[in-house]
Amino acid sequence: MVPDATPLADLGFDAHFADQVTGDEAHLRPARIATVHRARMSALTTAGSVRVTLPAHATTGDFAVGDWVLLEPDSHRLHRRLDRHTLLERHTEGARQPQLIAANVDTLFIVTSCNADFNPARLERYLALANEAGCDPVIVLTKADTVADASSYIAQAGVLQRGLVAVTVNAKSPDAGAALARWCGAGQTVALVGSSGVGKSTLLNTLAGDALAVPQETGAIREDDAKGRHTTTARSLHPIAGGGWVIDTPGMRTLHMSEAAFGIDTLFAEITELAPLCRFRDCTHAHEPGCAVQAAVAAGTLDAGRLDRWRKLGDENRDNTPVLTGPRGNRVVVPKKRR
Ligand SMILES: Nc1nc2c(ncn2[C@@H]2O[C@H](COP(=O)(O)OP(=O)(O)OP(=O)(O)O)[C@@H](O)[C@H]2O)c(=O)[nH]1
Numbered sequence: 298m299v300p301d302a303t304p305l306a307d308l309g310f311d312a313h314f315a316d317q318v319t320g321d322e323a324h325l326r327p328a329r330i331a332t333v334h335r336a337r338m339s340a341l342t343t344a345g346s347v348r349v350t351l352p353a354h355a356t357t358g359d360f361a362v363g364d365w366v367l368l369e370p371d372s373h374r375l376h377r378r379l380d381r382h383t384l385l386e387r388h389t390e391g392a393r394q395p396q397l398i399a400a401n402v403d404t405l406f407i408v409t410s411c412n413a414d415f416n417p418a419r420l421e422r423y424l425a426l427a428n429e430a431g432c433d434p435v436i437v438l439t440k441a442d443t444v445a446d447a448s449s450y451i452a453q454a455g456v457l458q459r460g461l462v463a464v465t466v467n468a469k470s471p472d473a474g475a476a477l478a479r480w481c482g483a484g485q486t487v488a489l490v491g492s493s494g495v496g497k498s499t500l501l502n503t504l505a506g507d508a509l510a511v512p513q514e515t516g517a518i519r520e521d522d523a524k525g526r527h528t529t530t531a532r533s534l535h536p537i538a539g540g541g542w543v544i545d546t547p548g549m550r551t552l553h554m555s556e557a558a559f560g561i562d563t564l565f566a567e568i569t570e571l572a573p574l575c576r577f578r579d580c581t582h583a584h585e586p587g588c589a590v591q592a593a594v595a596a597g598t599l600d601a602g603r604l605d606r607w608r609k610l611g612d613e614n615r616d617n618t619p620v621l622t623g624p625r626g627n628r629v630v631v632p633k634k635r636r
């Protein structure tokens with residue numbers, strides 16, 4: 298259950314948000330978006346869950362679970378959204394606008410299992426997503442109880458990004474909560490991503506423990522979509538038993554790279570850092586003489602598979618990232634919208 302009175306700090310409200318509230322806005326109530334439906338949203342306040350009243354010009358598509366907003370005290374009418382600390386967004390092929398997954402997530406739990414689901418190339422896509430969003434990634438390896446030696450998975454995951462932490466769990470056991478406790482706790486927000494069937498729902502239940510209850514306002518929790526089917530919210534903010542919040546996301550089959558140059562550079566830091574040592578400033582690390590990256594592969598200090606995957610993600614990102622023509626015909630990458 299969501300306690301009736303939760304201190305703002307426990308909901309994740311920190312100086313980043315407090316500093317944005319102006320003197321004129323002091324009478325407004327900070328609230329954290331807990332569920333986003335097509336036509337309505339709910340939010341958590343220090344006094345519990347409320348239904349947000351949207352002004353005429355606003356649409357729920359502009360908000361993500363985890364967002365901080367300011368509400369009028371009695372009507373719960375939305376005044377404005379506060380700038381985000383982090384924003385997870387998903388680019389899908391063909392779609393012009395990215396889909397907002399979750400906002401103000403501190404740690405992204407990238408969930409995979411100790412079995413055939415384990416796939417370095419796919420994990421790297423999730424890592425680029427976390428880096429780009431500004432979240433700290435952690436690899437959570439579920440189903441450790443089904444294999445004789447889970448440590449080899451830790452070793453394989455740990456090398457995917459500098460400083461990356463990987464943890465093995467049995468998502469069904471309460472021990473999983475203890476194993477992940479260092480990223481949870483009052484005011485902390487984590488989100489779960491990963492393929493279908495890896496154990497995200499199981500992990501969510503374990504993390505929530507006795508606290509399990511989707512924070513939602515009383516009243517109707519279902520809405521009809523255009524075809525008259527009942528739909529429930531895809532994402533919501535759930536309380537974690539020992540403090541903090543967890544956001545689940547629906548299984549993502551494909552993750553297209555777009556507007557993720559920073560995320561990819563961080564993911565492949567060992568390659569990014571070698572590039573300035575290449576003879577040519579625009580070296581593609583493919584065939585050029587004096588290439589420091591190729592030299593590292595030849596010397597055995599850089600994995601050739603990593604270089605292949607760096608190239609694939611980078612090419613995909615460039616193909617999918619919109620470019621404008623600048624004043625002098627220079628190609629200018631469209632600046633990311635403000636968080
Ligand atoms: N033995 C074992 N089984 C697990 C573990 N984690 C999940 N499972 C089982 O794996 C199956 C799939 O788990 P879910 O939690 O439904 O997976 P999910 O990621 O939520 O899948 P979607 O809802 O399709 O996205 C269930 O039968 C779980 O009981 C684990 O750590 N150990």
Ligand SMILES: [Zn+2]
Nearest residue numbers: 575580582588
């Ligand atoms: Zn090079």
